[in-house]
Amino acid sequence: MQRTKLFLAVAALGLTATALTAQAQYYPEPMSRPAMFYLGKAHVDGRVDHDDIHVGRYEGRFHSVLLQVHNAPIQFDHVVIRYGDGAAQTLPVNRFIPSGGNSQWIMLPGGDRIIHSVELWYARARPEDPNRPEVELYGAP
Numbered sequence: 001m002q003r004t005k006l007f008l009a010v011a012a013l014g015l016t017a018t019a020l021t022a023q024a025q026y027y028p029e030p031m032s033r034p035a036m037f038y039l040g041k042a043h044v045d046g047r048v049d050h051d052d053i054h055v056g057r058y059e060g061r062f063h064s065v066l067l068q069v070h071n072a073p074i075q076f077d078h079v080v081i082r083y084g085d086g087a088a089q090t091l092p093v094n095r096f097i098p099s100g101g102n103s104q105w106i107m108l109p110g111g112d113r114i115i116h117s118v119e120l121w122y123a124r125a126r127p128e129d130p131n132r133p134e135v136e137l138y139g140a141p
Contacts, residue, residue, distance in 0.1 A: 036066065036138045039115070044074055044133040048123040053137050054116070061112035062139035067093070068102040072133040073125035079106070080121075084114030096125055099133070105140065115139065 039059060042051035067076065076093035083089070091106055108115075118137055125133075 036140060037062075039065070039118070039137040039139050041134055041136045042120055044072075044122055044124050044135070046124075047127050050119060050121045052117050052119045055118065055137075055139070056116065059115065059139070060141060061114055062108065062141055063112050064105040064107045064140045065115070065118065066102055066105050066138045066140070067097065067120075068136045068138065069097045069099055070134045070136065071099055072129045072131040073098045073101075074133045074135060075123045075125045076103070077121040077123070080119035081108060081113075082116045082119070084116050086116075098125075099131075112141065 037059065039055045040053035042053055044051075065079075065081070067079075074097050076095050076097060078090055078092045078094070081089045081091060089109065093103060093106070095103060097103060120135060122135070
């Protein structure tokens with residue numbers, strides 16, 4: 001009888017310790033994505049096109065930009081970033097981006113900068129596609 005009580009007490013203590021250990025496990029926080037801010041959009045109207053997305057000083061400072069494509073694929077050549085201080089910088093993209101895809105983050109040399117506008121030089125990747133390609137511009141502070 002005493003053995004049974006002792007066995008039940010040890011078993012209960014073991015289950016309680018296991019439950020407490022399970023609750024105390026450390027789970028790291030999931031990696032968070034960098035903040036993205038929508039800066040504007042443009043459409044590829046002809047076979048080869050270039051458009052200017054006006055961003056403006058009120059949007060803040062950014063260290064990188066991202067291009068996101070919708071409706072039809074786009075072949076990007078380069079972008080010209082015009083900064084708030086009047087300086088301009090040509091950055092090569094040279095990339096085919098399918099519909100629903102995006103570029104890698106394009107880092108802006110010089111750190112956080114105010115972007116006045118972004119000039120996009122691109123072409124329809126599939127000119128026979130009746131869908132009108134659209135590109136959205138995002139910035140990361």
